[in-house]
Amino acid sequence: MNNEQPTVLLIDDEDMVITSLRAYLQLETPFQVEGCTDTVRAIDVLKSRPVDVVISDYLMPKMNGIQLLKAAKEIQPEATRILLTGHADKQSAVQAINEVALYQYVEKPWDNMTLLMVIRNGVERAQLLRELRDSQSSLRDVRARLIKAFL
Amino acid sequence: MTHPDGGENSELHRLASLGRTLAGLVHEIGTPVASLASNNEVLLRGLDSLAAADLPADIRRKVETLRDLASVDRLACERLTTLVRGVKRLARGASAELVAADVNELLRDSLQLAHHEFKLRITVETDLGELAPVMCAPHSLGQVFLNLLVNAAQAIEGQGRITVRTRPAPAGIDVWISDTGRGIGPADREKVFSSGFTTKPPGAGAGLGLAICKEIIARHGGQIDFESSPGAGATFHIRIPTGHSSGGAGE
Numbered sequence: 001m002n003n004e005q006p007t008v009l010l011i012d013d014e015d016m017v018i019t020s021l022r023a024y025l026q027l028e029t030p031f032q033v034e035g036c037t038d039t040v041r042a043i044d045v046l047k048s049r050p051v052d053v054v055i056s057d058y059l060m061p062k063m064n065g066i067q068l069l070k071a072a073k074e075i076q077p078e079a080t081r082i083l084l085t086g087h088a089d090k091q092s093a094v095q096a097i098n099e100v101a102l103y104q105y106v107e108k109p110w111d112n113m114t115l116l117m118v119i120r121n122g123v124e125r126a127q128l129l130r131e132l133r134d135s136q137s138s139l140r141d142v143r144a145r146l147i148k149a150f151l
Numbered sequence: 152m153t154h155p156d157g158g159e160n161s162e163l164h165r166l167a168s169l170g171r172t173l174a175g176l177v178h179e180i181g182t183p184v185a186s187l188a189s190n191n192e193v194l195l196r197g198l199d200s201l202a203a204a205d206l207p208a209d210i211r212r213k214v215e216t217l218r219d220l221a222s223v224d225r226l227a228c229e230r231l232t233t234l235v236r237g238v239k240r241l242a243r244g245a246s247a248e249l250v251a252a253d254v255n256e257l258l259r260d261s262l263q264l265a266h267h268e269f270k271l272r273i274t275v276e277t278d279l280g281e282l283a284p285v286m287c288a289p290h291s292l293g294q295v296f297l298n299l300l301v302n303a304a305q306a307i308e309g310q311g312r313i314t315v316r317t318r319p320a321p322a323g324i325d326v327w328i329s330d331t332g333r334g335i336g337p338a339d340r341e342k343v344f345s346s347g348f349t350t351k352p353p354g355a356g357a358g359l360g361l362a363i364c365k366e367i368i369a370r371h372g373g374q375i376d377f378e379s380s381p382g383a384g385a386t387f388h389i390r391i392p393t394g395h396s397s398g399g400a401g402e
Contacts, residue, residue: 014182014186016182016183016186017182017185017186019186020185020186020189020190020193021189023189023190023193024189024192024193027193027196086178086179086181086182107181107236107239108181108182108185109181109182109184109185109188109231109232109235109236110185110189111232112188112189112192
Protein backbone atom coordinates (compact mmCIF):
# COMPACT_ATOMS: atom_id res chain seq x y z
CA MET A 1 0.00 0.00 0.00
CA ASN A 2 1.13 3.47 -0.80
CA ASN A 3 2.30 5.32 2.28
CA GLU A 4 1.46 8.73 0.94
CA GLN A 5 -1.74 10.38 2.03
CA PRO A 6 -4.38 9.56 -0.59
CA THR A 7 -5.57 12.52 -2.63
CA VAL A 8 -9.08 13.27 -3.82
CA LEU A 9 -9.55 15.86 -6.54
CA LEU A 10 -12.94 17.59 -6.67
CA ILE A 11 -13.98 19.57 -9.73
CA ASP A 12 -17.20 21.56 -9.71
CA ASP A 13 -17.84 25.03 -11.08
CA GLU A 14 -19.85 25.72 -7.94
CA ASP A 15 -17.64 26.56 -5.04
CA MET A 16 -20.28 25.49 -2.51
CA VAL A 17 -20.02 21.86 -3.57
CA ILE A 18 -16.27 21.87 -3.09
CA THR A 19 -16.46 23.62 0.27
CA SER A 20 -19.13 21.23 1.56
CA LEU A 21 -17.47 18.06 0.36
CA ARG A 22 -14.04 19.15 1.48
CA ALA A 23 -15.30 19.83 5.01
CA TYR A 24 -17.08 16.50 5.12
CA LEU A 25 -14.15 14.49 3.77
CA GLN A 26 -11.73 16.19 6.11
CA LEU A 27 -13.97 15.24 9.00
CA GLU A 28 -14.41 11.65 7.91
CA THR A 29 -11.21 10.65 6.19
CA PRO A 30 -7.47 11.21 6.31
CA PHE A 31 -7.54 12.06 2.60
CA GLN A 32 -6.02 15.16 1.15
CA VAL A 33 -8.71 17.08 -0.70
CA GLU A 34 -7.96 19.32 -3.67
CA GLY A 35 -10.77 21.39 -5.11
CA CYS A 36 -10.94 23.19 -8.46
CA THR A 37 -13.75 25.29 -9.87
CA ASP A 38 -11.82 25.54 -13.09
CA THR A 39 -11.25 22.55 -15.37
CA VAL A 40 -7.99 23.89 -16.75
CA ARG A 41 -6.55 24.14 -13.26
CA ALA A 42 -7.79 20.64 -12.50
CA ILE A 43 -5.75 19.35 -15.44
CA ASP A 44 -2.68 21.14 -14.08
CA VAL A 45 -3.19 19.38 -10.75
CA LEU A 46 -3.50 16.03 -12.50
CA LYS A 47 -0.26 16.68 -14.35
CA SER A 48 1.63 17.75 -11.26
CA ARG A 49 0.86 15.17 -8.57
CA PRO A 50 -0.61 11.71 -8.03
CA VAL A 51 -4.37 11.70 -7.50
CA ASP A 52 -6.31 8.67 -6.28
CA VAL A 53 -9.87 9.74 -6.99
CA VAL A 54 -11.16 12.36 -9.41
CA ILE A 55 -14.74 13.51 -8.82
CA SER A 56 -16.13 15.79 -11.46
CA ASP A 57 -19.34 17.69 -12.04
CA TYR A 58 -20.86 17.28 -15.50
CA LEU A 59 -22.06 20.66 -16.73
CA MET A 60 -19.24 23.18 -16.50
CA PRO A 61 -17.98 26.00 -18.67
CA LYS A 62 -15.04 25.30 -21.02
CA MET A 63 -15.19 21.54 -20.65
CA ASN A 64 -17.82 19.06 -19.49
CA GLY A 65 -17.22 16.37 -16.90
CA ILE A 66 -16.79 13.60 -19.44
CA GLN A 67 -14.17 15.54 -21.38
CA LEU A 68 -12.36 16.29 -18.13
CA LEU A 69 -12.43 12.69 -16.94
CA LYS A 70 -11.23 11.60 -20.36
CA ALA A 71 -8.22 13.88 -19.94
CA ALA A 72 -7.73 12.53 -16.42
CA LYS A 73 -7.71 9.00 -17.80
CA GLU A 74 -4.92 9.90 -20.21
CA ILE A 75 -2.84 11.72 -17.61
CA GLN A 76 -3.31 9.32 -14.70
CA PRO A 77 -4.98 6.09 -15.81
CA GLU A 78 -4.88 4.60 -12.31
CA ALA A 79 -6.92 7.40 -10.75
CA THR A 80 -10.52 6.37 -10.09
CA ARG A 81 -13.03 8.45 -12.04
CA ILE A 82 -16.38 9.51 -10.59
CA LEU A 83 -19.03 11.72 -12.16
CA LEU A 84 -21.11 13.71 -9.68
CA THR A 85 -23.92 15.33 -11.52
CA GLY A 86 -27.30 16.97 -11.23
CA HIS A 87 -27.73 16.62 -14.94
CA ALA A 88 -28.39 12.92 -14.93
CA ASP A 89 -29.71 11.48 -18.10
CA LYS A 90 -29.14 8.00 -19.33
CA GLN A 91 -27.28 9.13 -22.43
CA SER A 92 -24.59 11.02 -20.58
CA ALA A 93 -24.24 8.14 -18.12
CA VAL A 94 -23.76 5.60 -20.86
CA GLN A 95 -21.38 7.92 -22.69
CA ALA A 96 -19.37 8.44 -19.50
CA ILE A 97 -19.14 4.76 -18.71
CA ASN A 98 -18.03 3.88 -22.22
CA GLU A 99 -15.70 6.73 -22.97
CA VAL A 100 -13.88 7.24 -19.73
CA ALA A 101 -14.25 3.85 -18.03
CA LEU A 102 -16.17 5.56 -15.28
CA TYR A 103 -16.04 3.94 -11.86
CA GLN A 104 -19.23 5.45 -10.48
CA TYR A 105 -22.02 7.78 -11.46
CA VAL A 106 -23.40 9.70 -8.47
CA GLU A 107 -26.42 11.94 -8.71
CA LYS A 108 -26.98 15.27 -7.03
CA PRO A 109 -28.38 15.65 -4.46
CA TRP A 110 -25.87 13.08 -3.31
CA ASP A 111 -25.99 11.15 -0.09
CA ASN A 112 -22.85 11.73 1.97
CA MET A 113 -22.62 8.15 3.24
CA THR A 114 -22.93 6.66 -0.21
CA LEU A 115 -20.46 9.10 -1.68
CA LEU A 116 -18.00 8.38 1.12
CA MET A 117 -18.18 4.67 0.45
CA VAL A 118 -17.67 5.22 -3.26
CA ILE A 119 -14.66 7.45 -2.59
CA ARG A 120 -13.09 5.03 -0.10
CA ASN A 121 -13.45 2.14 -2.53
CA GLY A 122 -12.13 4.37 -5.29
CA VAL A 123 -9.00 5.22 -3.28
CA GLU A 124 -8.38 1.57 -2.54
CA ARG A 125 -8.83 0.66 -6.18
CA ALA A 126 -6.40 3.35 -7.35
CA GLN A 127 -3.77 2.27 -4.84
CA LEU A 128 -4.09 -1.38 -5.80
CA LEU A 129 -3.74 -0.46 -9.47
CA ARG A 130 -0.58 1.53 -8.72
CA GLU A 131 0.85 -1.32 -6.70
CA LEU A 132 0.08 -3.70 -9.53
CA ARG A 133 1.74 -1.40 -12.04
CA ASP A 134 4.84 -1.06 -9.84
CA SER A 135 5.17 -4.77 -9.23
CA GLN A 136 4.63 -5.49 -12.92
CA SER A 137 7.39 -3.13 -13.88
CA SER A 138 9.78 -4.58 -11.29
CA LEU A 139 8.86 -8.04 -12.56
CA ARG A 140 9.73 -6.89 -16.06
CA ASP A 141 13.06 -5.60 -14.75
CA VAL A 142 13.83 -8.92 -13.08
CA ARG A 143 12.90 -10.78 -16.23
CA ALA A 144 15.06 -8.51 -18.37
CA ARG A 145 17.99 -9.01 -16.01
CA LEU A 146 17.48 -12.79 -15.99
CA ILE A 147 17.39 -12.91 -19.76
CA LYS A 148 20.52 -10.80 -19.93
CA ALA A 149 22.28 -13.08 -17.41
CA PHE A 150 21.50 -16.20 -19.42
CA LEU A 151 22.36 -14.87 -22.82
CA MET B 152 -66.12 23.52 -22.17
CA THR B 153 -64.82 23.60 -25.72
CA HIS B 154 -61.53 24.97 -26.88
CA PRO B 155 -61.16 27.25 -29.86
CA ASP B 156 -59.25 25.89 -32.79
CA GLY B 157 -55.83 24.70 -31.64
CA GLY B 158 -56.64 25.54 -28.03
CA GLU B 159 -56.01 22.05 -26.83
CA ASN B 160 -52.70 21.96 -28.60
CA SER B 161 -51.50 25.25 -27.22
CA GLU B 162 -52.55 24.13 -23.75
CA LEU B 163 -50.46 20.98 -24.22
CA HIS B 164 -47.52 23.10 -25.35
CA ARG B 165 -47.90 25.33 -22.35
CA LEU B 166 -47.95 22.32 -20.02
CA ALA B 167 -44.96 20.76 -21.74
CA SER B 168 -42.89 23.91 -21.42
CA LEU B 169 -43.98 24.28 -17.81
CA GLY B 170 -42.81 20.71 -17.25
CA ARG B 171 -39.43 21.48 -18.77
CA THR B 172 -39.10 24.60 -16.64
CA LEU B 173 -39.93 22.58 -13.55
CA ALA B 174 -37.42 19.86 -14.39
CA GLY B 175 -34.74 22.51 -14.96
CA LEU B 176 -35.60 24.18 -11.70
CA VAL B 177 -35.31 20.92 -9.82
CA HIS B 178 -31.91 20.23 -11.36
CA GLU B 179 -30.83 23.65 -10.18
CA ILE B 180 -32.08 22.97 -6.67
CA GLY B 181 -30.27 19.64 -6.36
CA THR B 182 -26.81 21.09 -5.88
CA PRO B 183 -27.54 23.65 -3.16
CA VAL B 184 -29.74 21.13 -1.35
CA ALA B 185 -26.97 18.54 -1.34
CA SER B 186 -24.54 21.16 -0.16
CA LEU B 187 -26.85 22.19 2.69
CA ALA B 188 -27.45 18.59 3.71
CA SER B 189 -23.73 17.87 3.74
CA ASN B 190 -22.90 20.99 5.76
CA ASN B 191 -25.68 20.17 8.16
CA GLU B 192 -24.15 16.77 8.82
CA VAL B 193 -20.78 18.37 9.54
CA LEU B 194 -22.38 20.98 11.82
CA LEU B 195 -24.40 18.41 13.75
CA ARG B 196 -21.30 16.31 14.25
CA GLY B 197 -19.39 19.34 15.50
CA LEU B 198 -22.17 20.41 17.86
CA ASP B 199 -22.45 16.85 19.18
CA SER B 200 -18.82 16.83 20.13
CA LEU B 201 -19.17 20.30 21.70
CA ALA B 202 -22.16 19.13 23.72
CA ALA B 203 -20.11 16.23 25.02
CA ALA B 204 -17.42 18.59 26.31
CA ASP B 205 -17.36 20.17 29.72
CA LEU B 206 -18.97 23.58 29.19
CA PRO B 207 -20.28 26.40 31.37
CA ALA B 208 -24.06 26.20 31.74
CA ASP B 209 -24.92 29.23 29.59
CA ILE B 210 -22.73 28.10 26.75
CA ARG B 211 -24.09 24.58 26.99
CA ARG B 212 -27.61 25.98 26.60
CA LYS B 213 -26.57 27.82 23.48
CA VAL B 214 -24.93 24.74 22.04
CA GLU B 215 -28.08 22.74 22.70
CA THR B 216 -30.27 25.36 21.04
CA LEU B 217 -27.99 25.35 18.02
CA ARG B 218 -28.13 21.59 17.96
CA ASP B 219 -31.93 21.64 18.00
CA LEU B 220 -31.95 24.08 15.11
CA ALA B 221 -29.48 21.98 13.16
CA SER B 222 -31.70 18.93 13.71
CA VAL B 223 -34.68 20.81 12.29
CA ASP B 224 -32.53 21.78 9.32
CA ARG B 225 -31.66 18.15 8.84
CA LEU B 226 -35.33 17.21 8.56
CA ALA B 227 -35.87 20.11 6.17
CA CYS B 228 -32.93 18.95 4.02
CA GLU B 229 -34.18 15.38 4.01
CA ARG B 230 -37.56 16.50 2.79
CA LEU B 231 -36.10 18.65 0.05
CA THR B 232 -33.77 15.85 -1.00
CA THR B 233 -36.62 13.35 -1.24
CA LEU B 234 -38.66 15.82 -3.21
CA VAL B 235 -35.87 16.61 -5.68
CA ARG B 236 -35.11 12.92 -6.18
CA GLY B 237 -38.80 12.20 -6.72
CA VAL B 238 -39.21 14.86 -9.38
CA LYS B 239 -36.02 13.73 -11.09
CA ARG B 240 -37.20 10.15 -11.19
CA LEU B 241 -40.50 11.25 -12.70
CA ALA B 242 -38.82 13.57 -15.17
CA ARG B 243 -36.21 10.99 -16.11
CA GLY B 244 -36.16 10.18 -19.74
CA ALA B 245 -39.17 12.29 -20.57
CA SER B 246 -38.53 10.31 -23.73
CA ALA B 247 -40.86 7.61 -24.91
CA GLU B 248 -38.27 4.99 -24.14
CA LEU B 249 -39.63 1.94 -22.33
CA VAL B 250 -37.77 0.75 -19.27
CA ALA B 251 -38.56 -1.76 -16.56
CA ALA B 252 -39.89 0.20 -13.59
CA ASP B 253 -41.36 -0.46 -10.20
CA VAL B 254 -44.90 0.93 -10.31
CA ASN B 255 -45.12 1.01 -6.51
CA GLU B 256 -42.11 3.30 -6.46
CA LEU B 257 -43.67 5.56 -9.11
CA LEU B 258 -46.82 5.74 -6.99
CA ARG B 259 -44.80 6.66 -3.91
CA ASP B 260 -43.04 9.42 -5.84
CA SER B 261 -46.35 10.73 -7.14
CA LEU B 262 -47.84 10.66 -3.64
CA GLN B 263 -44.89 12.65 -2.39
CA LEU B 264 -45.40 15.22 -5.14
CA ALA B 265 -49.15 15.44 -4.63
CA HIS B 266 -48.62 15.96 -0.92
CA HIS B 267 -49.18 19.71 -1.17
CA GLU B 268 -52.72 19.02 -2.39
CA PHE B 269 -53.40 16.82 0.63
CA LYS B 270 -52.04 18.97 3.42
CA LEU B 271 -53.64 17.93 6.68
CA ARG B 272 -57.14 17.39 5.39
CA ILE B 273 -56.58 14.13 3.55
CA THR B 274 -55.32 10.86 4.93
CA VAL B 275 -53.53 8.60 2.52
CA GLU B 276 -53.69 4.85 2.81
CA THR B 277 -51.48 2.65 0.71
CA ASP B 278 -51.82 -1.05 0.20
CA LEU B 279 -49.10 -1.92 -2.28
CA GLY B 280 -48.81 -5.52 -3.36
CA GLU B 281 -45.68 -7.16 -4.65
CA LEU B 282 -45.41 -6.30 -8.33
CA ALA B 283 -43.19 -7.45 -11.13
CA PRO B 284 -41.38 -4.61 -12.94
CA VAL B 285 -43.45 -3.11 -15.72
CA MET B 286 -42.06 -2.10 -19.11
CA CYS B 287 -43.20 1.49 -19.31
CA ALA B 288 -42.34 5.12 -19.84
CA PRO B 289 -41.97 5.91 -16.11
CA HIS B 290 -42.31 9.65 -16.63
CA SER B 291 -45.65 9.26 -18.39
CA LEU B 292 -47.02 6.75 -15.92
CA GLY B 293 -45.94 8.99 -13.06
CA GLN B 294 -47.87 11.80 -14.74
CA VAL B 295 -50.99 9.63 -14.85
CA PHE B 296 -50.72 8.77 -11.16
CA LEU B 297 -50.04 12.34 -10.18
CA ASN B 298 -53.03 13.47 -12.19
CA LEU B 299 -55.36 10.93 -10.61
CA LEU B 300 -54.10 11.78 -7.12
CA VAL B 301 -54.52 15.51 -7.61
CA ASN B 302 -58.03 14.96 -9.06
CA ALA B 303 -58.88 12.74 -6.10
CA ALA B 304 -57.67 15.38 -3.66
CA GLN B 305 -59.62 18.11 -5.44
CA ALA B 306 -62.79 15.99 -5.37
CA ILE B 307 -62.63 15.90 -1.59
CA GLU B 308 -64.14 18.86 0.18
CA GLY B 309 -62.87 19.14 3.71
CA GLN B 310 -61.62 15.96 5.34
CA GLY B 311 -61.34 12.74 3.42
CA ARG B 312 -59.28 9.75 2.46
CA ILE B 313 -57.36 8.60 -0.60
CA THR B 314 -56.53 4.95 -0.93
CA VAL B 315 -53.89 3.60 -3.30
CA ARG B 316 -53.86 -0.11 -3.91
CA THR B 317 -51.79 -2.29 -6.23
CA ARG B 318 -51.95 -5.98 -7.01
CA PRO B 319 -50.38 -8.29 -9.57
CA ALA B 320 -52.76 -9.31 -12.35
CA PRO B 321 -52.43 -12.03 -14.99
CA ALA B 322 -49.56 -10.78 -17.20
CA GLY B 323 -49.90 -7.33 -15.71
CA ILE B 324 -50.62 -5.20 -12.72
CA ASP B 325 -53.69 -3.48 -11.25
CA VAL B 326 -53.71 -0.06 -9.65
CA TRP B 327 -56.69 1.43 -7.83
CA ILE B 328 -56.83 5.04 -6.68
CA SER B 329 -59.92 5.76 -4.60
CA ASP B 330 -61.16 8.88 -2.91
CA THR B 331 -64.00 9.73 -0.57
CA GLY B 332 -64.85 12.85 -2.58
CA ARG B 333 -67.99 14.08 -4.25
CA GLY B 334 -68.00 11.38 -6.92
CA ILE B 335 -68.93 11.60 -10.59
CA GLY B 336 -72.56 12.19 -11.52
CA PRO B 337 -74.33 10.01 -14.11
CA ALA B 338 -74.52 12.93 -16.54
CA ASP B 339 -70.75 13.28 -16.53
CA ARG B 340 -69.78 9.61 -16.75
CA GLU B 341 -69.53 9.56 -20.53
CA LYS B 342 -67.45 12.70 -20.75
CA VAL B 343 -64.85 12.11 -18.06
CA PHE B 344 -62.16 10.91 -20.44
CA SER B 345 -62.85 13.36 -23.26
CA SER B 346 -60.58 16.34 -23.63
CA GLY B 347 -61.94 19.68 -22.56
CA PHE B 348 -64.11 18.18 -19.85
CA THR B 349 -63.72 19.74 -16.45
CA THR B 350 -65.84 20.47 -13.42
CA LYS B 351 -63.17 22.62 -11.88
CA PRO B 352 -63.38 26.39 -11.69
CA PRO B 353 -61.45 28.30 -14.39
CA GLY B 354 -57.76 28.20 -13.69
CA ALA B 355 -57.87 24.96 -11.73
CA GLY B 356 -57.58 22.72 -14.75
CA ALA B 357 -58.08 22.73 -18.49
CA GLY B 358 -59.89 19.42 -18.54
CA LEU B 359 -57.07 17.68 -20.36
CA GLY B 360 -55.86 15.55 -17.47
CA LEU B 361 -57.93 12.42 -17.82
CA ALA B 362 -57.93 12.53 -21.62
CA ILE B 363 -54.14 12.49 -21.53
CA CYS B 364 -54.14 9.78 -18.85
CA LYS B 365 -56.29 7.57 -21.01
CA GLU B 366 -54.04 8.16 -23.99
CA ILE B 367 -50.91 7.30 -22.00
CA ILE B 368 -52.41 4.14 -20.53
CA ALA B 369 -53.63 3.06 -23.98
CA ARG B 370 -50.11 3.50 -25.36
CA HIS B 371 -48.93 1.15 -22.65
CA GLY B 372 -51.44 -1.40 -23.92
CA GLY B 373 -53.51 -0.93 -20.77
CA GLN B 374 -56.94 0.23 -19.71
CA ILE B 375 -58.30 2.83 -17.36
CA ASP B 376 -61.84 2.95 -16.01
CA PHE B 377 -63.66 4.08 -12.93
CA GLU B 378 -66.52 3.38 -10.59
CA SER B 379 -68.34 6.11 -8.79
CA SER B 380 -71.61 7.18 -7.34
CA PRO B 381 -72.32 10.80 -6.56
CA GLY B 382 -71.42 11.69 -3.02
CA ALA B 383 -69.68 8.38 -2.39
CA GLY B 384 -66.31 9.00 -3.97
CA ALA B 385 -64.68 7.46 -7.00
CA THR B 386 -62.25 4.64 -7.71
CA PHE B 387 -60.07 4.76 -10.78
CA HIS B 388 -58.70 1.45 -11.90
CA ILE B 389 -55.73 0.97 -14.20
CA ARG B 390 -54.51 -2.28 -15.63
CA ILE B 391 -51.18 -2.36 -17.43
CA PRO B 392 -49.48 -5.39 -18.96
CA THR B 393 -45.99 -6.01 -17.53
CA GLY B 394 -44.30 -6.79 -20.81
CA HIS B 395 -45.73 -4.29 -23.24
CA SER B 396 -43.33 -4.46 -26.16
CA SER B 397 -44.39 -2.01 -28.86
CA GLY B 398 -42.47 1.26 -28.81
CA GLY B 399 -43.59 4.81 -28.28
CA ALA B 400 -45.44 4.71 -24.99
CA GLY B 401 -44.45 8.21 -24.06
CA GLU B 402 -45.51 11.64 -25.18
